[in-house]
Amino acid sequence: MGYDRMCPRYERAALLLGKKWSGLILRVLMGGARRFHEFREQVPELSERLLSERLREFEEEGLVRREVQACRPVLILYELTEKGRELEAVVQSIQAWANKWIEVETVEQPAGR
Amino acid sequence: MGYDRMCPRYERAALLLGKKWSGLILRVLMGGARRFHEFREQVPELSERLLSERLREFEEEGLVRREVQACRPVLILYELTEKGRELEAVVQSIQAWANKWIEVETVEQPAGR
Numbered sequence: 001m002g003y004d005r006m007c008p009r010y011e012r013a014a015l016l017l018g019k020k021w022s023g024l025i026l027r028v029l030m031g032g033a034r035r036f037h038e039f040r041e042q043v044p045e046l047s048e049r050l051l052s053e054r055l056r057e058f059e060e061e062g063l064v065r066r067e068v069q070a071c072r073p074v075l076i077l078y079e080l081t082e083k084g085r086e087l088e089a090v091v092q093s094i095q096a097w098a099n100k101w102i103e104v105e106t107v108e109q110p111a112g113r
Numbered sequence: 114m115g116y117d118r119m120c121p122r123y124e125r126a127a128l129l130l131g132k133k134w135s136g137l138i139l140r141v142l143m144g145g146a147r148r149f150h151e152f153r154e155q156v157p158e159l160s161e162r163l164l165s166e167r168l169r170e171f172e173e174e175g176l177v178r179r180e181v182q183a184c185r186p187v188l189i190l191y192e193l194t195e196k197g198r199e200l201e202a203v204v205q206s207i208q209a210w211a212n213k214w215i216e217v218e219t220v221e222q223p224a225g226r
Contacts (some may be wrong), residue, residue: 003144006137006155013211014136023127024119031116042119083214090210093202098126101196 016061017090021046025054026084027091029064033079058084129174130203134159138167139197140204142177146192171197 017023024043028034039051055078058064063084069075080087130136137156141147152164168191171177176197182188193200 003140006140007208007211008217009211009215010140010208011137011156012215012217013207014140015133017207018131018133018136020128020131023131024124027116027119027123027127043124086210086214089206090203093206094126094130095120095123097199097203098120098122101199102122102125104121104125 016057017087019054019057021050021054022058023091023094025051025058026063026087027095029078029080029084030088030091033067033077035075035077063087129170130200132167132170134163134167135171136204136207138164138171139176139200140208142191142193142197143201143204146180146190148188148190176200 017026021043024046025039028039028042036048036051036055040046040048055064055066059066061083062081064078065081067077067079069077130139134156137159138152141152141155149161149164149168153159153161168177168179172179174196175194177191178194180190180192182190
């Protein structure tokens with residue numbers, strides 16, 4: 001793979017995946033079909049507006065399929081298509097890099113009594 | 114790897130890598146040390162302001178090292194640290210996915226005379 005010239009396919013992919021929260025939303029979807037509120041359980045800082053926007057973009061790009069189940073109340077599920085599912089290698093490579101290189105503050109639990 | 118809970122390391126990494134242009138700047142850097150104007154040769158749509166901002170963030174996060182060579186005119190090079198270099202797996206997984214799934218319009222070259 002040569003790096004001396006930008007590849008237009010890479011460029012489009014990187015701009016799509018590189019929108020804020022995309023990487024987090026994809027990771028949630030790797031776990032299976034999800035309802036809207038389930039994303040926010042895993043990513044509480046994500047606003048409803050931005051979540052809707054990203055899910056709609058993913059749907060338009062063919063990464064995500066929206067499934068409406070005809071029960072009451074209506075159940076709407078978002079799940080990855082094959083194209084979306086194959087981003088698992090990207091999610092896993094970010095995870096592997098983060099495990100090695102990213103430090104997070106561990107919050108001490110107060111000693112129980 | 115479990116997807117039922119967000120991993121704080123992944124979250125930090127995804128928010129860092131998921132800023133606009135980050136994926137493109139990283140791909141340019143995979144080719145070796147670069148001068149400021151060389152990024153814009155590969156990514157002409159990227160403004161100077163955003164390029165400076167991303168490079169400064171990458172430096173602060175320890176992904177990029179800024180090297181000033183004492184010649185005239187002064188030569189400033191940006192290059193990946195080990196931490197940054199190890200993002201090559203991420204860049205390559207995006208490239209592999211893009212090669213398979215992203216279509217781009219090919220621009221016909223006018224027949225030469």
